[in-house]
Amino acid sequence: MSQTDLEQISRYLDNEMSPAERVEVEQRCASEPAFKALLEESTALNISLKTTFTAPGTDAVPPKVAAMLGTTNNNVIAFPQRSQRTQFAIAASVAAICGVLIAQNTAFQSAGSPDLLNDDLLLSQALETSPSMAKGWQILDDGRQLRPVLTFPSTSGQWCREYLLSAEEQDWRGVACRQDSGEWVTQALGTEAFLNPGDAYQPAGAGDSDSDKVATFIGENAADIALGRNAESTLIANGWR
Incomplete structure (x- = not known):
């Protein structure tokens, strides 16, 4: 899977796509089993992470992480603000998707690469x-x-x-x-x-x-x-x- 695929899945999970773009993702799922499997696994991770970090009674986001999320840069275009906890959940979700890609790539290398x-x-x-x-x-x-x-x-x-x-x-x-x-x-x-x-x-x-x-x-x-x-x-x- 490419970086473009990762970004497409991330935008799909965050509901940042137009209806036409969502249809494109669903068409890819119908014709690309590997893409569909990655999307399903990423969806499950996304739900799990968001539940963990947004559930009532969940501890506050760690101060160091909150500080990083709250860092601003005057040269960057401002986007609508999300809560720190939601930002952290989304960041964790993207990291989890990256982990899925790394795990899949490692599995492929184990099966086909002489380096292992x-x-x-x-x-x-x-x-x-x-x-x-x-x-x-x-x-x-x-x-x-x-x-x-x-x-x-x-x-x-x-x-x-x-x-x-x-x-x-x-x-x-x-x-x-x-x-x-x-x-x-x-x-x-x-x-x-x-x-x-x-x-x-x-x-x-x-x-x-x-x-x-x-x-x-x-x-x-x-x-x-x-x-x-x-x-x-x-x-x-x-x-x-």
Whole structure:
């Protein structure tokens, strides 16, 4: 959702729209499920906040907040005055809508962004049990393709693994290190351009800062060379001990 959408919802909730503008919002709700869901959630928050701050017996608005709301500026066009409590309720409502947008954006990133792979259970489980491969791919339950590339000890005493991960629209190269809990947590991640998911990959161009994250992490944190096939197989079989 854009800033314009946020402002439109805010004006709709504050009854500051003309009849034609309200019809436009209702038409958007009919054709845009995401916009409708945001409006409904924002409406519920708006009602809750206004009830909280305008109910009989509610404590006065905190002095510091009242002072901010009461600040005037001679260079600003004056609008009809609202009570401090109502102003505070509206300000809180707008903040709540912003929170909804932030939460929705975070949820989207969690589902689709590799920057949050630390909570990726499927990836962690696969790195725990899968041997490194020079070619070929392991298919995860959600359809992504994984290729562990190598295993090395880190200077912090953890085991770390470089891996390639391919999804429908994006490919990545990363390094994850094993925690005491048995979870593999991604420490560095960069985009990649795979030539052919079947047998090869091509790193992003030399000097690409995003791709260099992985090489830099390995260079700064590897305590020794990568394990050979037999040593890695034994380590996996022994539960990384």
